[in-house]
Amino acid sequence: MRNWLTTTGDKGLRYCDHVGRSGIFLFHTLYRCPRPVKSFPLLLEQLYAVGVLSLSIIIVSSLFIGMVVGLQGYHTLSRFGATQQLGQLVALSVVRELGPVVTALLFAGRAGSALTAEIGLMKATDQLASMEMMGVDPLWRVVSPRFWAGVISMPVLAVLFSALAIWGGYLVGVKWLGVDPGSFWNNMQSSVDFRLDVVNGLIKSGVFGVVVTWIAVFQGYDCVPTAAGIARSTTRSVVYASLTVLGLDFILTTMMMGGW
Amino acid sequence: MQEHWVVIKNLSFHRAERPIFQGVDINIPRGKITAIMGPSGCGKTTLLRLIGGQLLPEKGEIRVDGHLIPSLSRKQLYRVRREMGFLFQTGALFTNLSVFENVAFPLREHTDLPESFIRDVVLMKLEAVGLRGARDLMPNELSGGMARRVALARAIALDPKLIMYDEPFTGLDPLALGVIVKLIKELNTALGLTSILVSHDVQETLSIADYVYVIAEGRVVGEGTPEAMLQDKSPWVTQFIRGLPDGVVPFHYPTATDYKKDLYL
Numbered sequence: 096m097r098n099w100l101t102t103t104g105d106k107g108l109r110y111c112d113h114v115g116r117s118g119i120f121l122f123h124t125l126y127r128c129p130r131p132v133k134s135f136p137l138l139l140e141q142l143y144a145v146g147v148l149s150l151s152i153i154i155v156s157s158l159f160i161g162m163v164v165g166l167q168g169y170h171t172l173s174r175f176g177a178t179q180q181l182g183q184l185v186a187l188s189v190v191r192e193l194g195p196v197v198t199a200l201l202f203a204g205r206a207g208s209a210l211t212a213e214i215g216l217m218k219a220t221d222q223l224a225s226m227e228m229m230g231v232d233p234l235w236r237v238v239s240p241r242f243w244a245g246v247i248s249m250p251v252l253a254v255l256f257s258a259l260a261i262w263g264g265y266l267v268g269v270k271w272l273g274v275d276p277g278s279f280w281n282n283m284q285s286s287v288d289f290r291l292d293v294v295n296g297l298i299k300s301g302v303f304g305v306v307v308t309w310i311a312v313f314q315g316y317d318c319v320p321t322a323a324g325i326a327r328s329t330t331r332s333v334v335y336a337s338l339t340v341l342g343l344d345f346i347l348t349t350m351m352m353g354g355w
Numbered sequence: 356m357q358e359h360w361v362v363i364k365n366l367s368f369h370r371a372e373r374p375i376f377q378g379v380d381i382n383i384p385r386g387k388i389t390a391i392m393g394p395s396g397c398g399k400t401t402l403l404r405l406i407g408g409q410l411l412p413e414k415g416e417i418r419v420d421g422h423l424i425p426s427l428s429r430k431q432l433y434r435v436r437r438e439m440g441f442l443f444q445t446g447a448l449f450t451n452l453s454v455f456e457n458v459a460f461p462l463r464e465h466t467d468l469p470e471s472f473i474r475d476v477v478l479m480k481l482e483a484v485g486l487r488g489a490r491d492l493m494p495n496e497l498s499g500g501m502a503r504r505v506a507l508a509r510a511i512a513l514d515p516k517l518i519m520y521d522e523p524f525t526g527l528d529p530l531a532l533g534v535i536v537k538l539i540k541e542l543n544t545a546l547g548l549t550s551i552l553v554s555h556d557v558q559e560t561l562s563i564a565d566y567v568y569v570i571a572e573g574r575v576v577g578e579g580t581p582e583a584m585l586q587d588k589s590p591w592v593t594q595f596i597r598g599l600p601d602g603v604v605p606f607h608y609p610t611a612t613d614y615k616k617d618l619y620l
């Protein structure tokens with residue numbers, strides 16, 4: 096019993112230490128004043144690595160998810176003879192929930208893990224230390240562009256995800272199952288509220304972008320600089336990011352539903 | 356102005372409750388090659404990191420060119436580091452940049468020189484290490500010796516006043532080793548650099564060093580010119596310089612149990 100208490104206390108302390116350090120880390124990353132001329136090419140490079148290279152997985156998954164939602168929705172709605180509401184169902188579930196959440200999960204797996212492994216390997220091979228010794232701050236040169244690239248990419252990818260998923264639902268519902276295209280789009284337009292649905296979805300994906308990228312770069316920067324250490328940090332990066340996204344999604348949805 | 360570029364006084368440093376240094380005094384004369392020798396794990400890399408300000412000492416003072424390193428603000432520290440070159444044990448080249456870009460890196464970060472000028476400086480530095488022809492290769496296409504020469508070119512790109520070599524001879528074939536030894540000597544005389552050479556390769560180090568410190572168990576156990584070190588009678592220095600397997604530094608890692616008992620004899 097006493098042993099159990101000690102280990103729990105120990106773990107708790109280590110957890111607090113971890114969270115504290117990641118907070119300080121984020122502060123230092125944000126605090127570095129950007130030098131526009133030199134930072135911009137670095138940011139572009141990372142936008143390509145983090146955002147553009149994630150496009151294929153986002154495009155493929157969004158189409159399939161949209162098509163599945165269309166199919167499931169059609170079969171449920173047809174029982175009530177309400178298949179003309181399909182557009183509304185697809186759009187609301189995608190814009191409010193699936194778009195931001197699934198994009199964040201895919202992003203954590205595709206881009207977050209790569210960021211963690213890359214920064215971890217740079218640490219293990221002394222590249223970060225040698226940068227420091229040259230008087231170049233790795234937080235500014237390595238971490239900051241990756242962080243901002245993730246924060247910028249996520250909402251864009253989420254919007255793309257939602258649009259393509261709606262199109263996937265349209266393909267299945269209208270083109271295949273024969274829902275009337277006029278009612279599909281009309282019902283969608285009249286039920287999706289710009290402020291309540293689109294903007295809230297964007298807010299969610301923005302928050303997820305910060306959280307997922309923050310976890311990824313911190314896990315890389317904080318890793319034990321060995322092969323096993325990098326492996327552990329990469330796993331943690333994806334697991335922590337996914338769990339945090341799902342938890343935050345519930346909290347954010349509660350806040351948004353509660354007439355916020 | 357001062358005769359010593361780096362002055363370390365009464366330095367103490369712990370790592371995970373294990374003392375690495377206990378009251379170490381080291382002076383690095385300007386314009387000379389000073390060797391710091393000692394067995395693996397005695398804290399040679401740690402010492403260089405302390406000089407570079409990557410670690411903070413618990414006690415004692417470290418001065419580089421008059422600056423008290425542990426008391427500098429981050430900004431001041433980064434400025435002082437521009438005057439230092441550091442050759443990492445592993446080379447630590449940026450794996451996503453070509454040889455040319457690796458050497459250009461400090462210039463691009465710290466100066467706003469026009470591209471044509473950067474190109475000239477990089478080619479001059481690469482020529483100095485004999486790798487002008489390798490400028491378009493990526494680090495993973497280089498041999499160990501070449502990678503270290505590129506790292507050396509990068510370390511001198513900003514014309515530092517002080518350069519620190521962390522075990523530059525380890526893991527090189529005899530030819531590459533000869534090249535590195537020659538380069539370190541040449542750079543020191545040609546550029547008037549102050550050099551700190553950390554190594555446990557006795558022959559090569561003694562052949563180019565002007566002054567030698569031997570550290571073991573957290574203390575300086577011997578110092579002097581290479582000739583004096585060869586004559587030194589202290590048990591530490593003789594064991595280390597001659598490479599005797601057993602002596603003051605025991606061959607066996609200390610253990611509480613008797614060998615026979617351990618084997619159940």
Ligand SMILES: Nc1ncnc2c1ncn2[C@@H]1O[C@H](COP(=O)(O)OP(=O)(O)O)[C@@H](O)[C@H]1O
Pocket residue numbers: 370371375394395396397398399400401402
């Ligand atoms: N990050 C670290 N955490 C804890 N101990 C370390 C760390 N780095 C090095 N040490 C310990 O400090 C000692 C000195 O290391 P180092 O300076 O690398 O030795 P050397 O370069 O002389 O071989 C070693 O015994 C090593 O185990």
Ligand SMILES: [Mg+2]
Pocket residue numbers: 399400401444521522
């Ligand atoms: Mg070492």
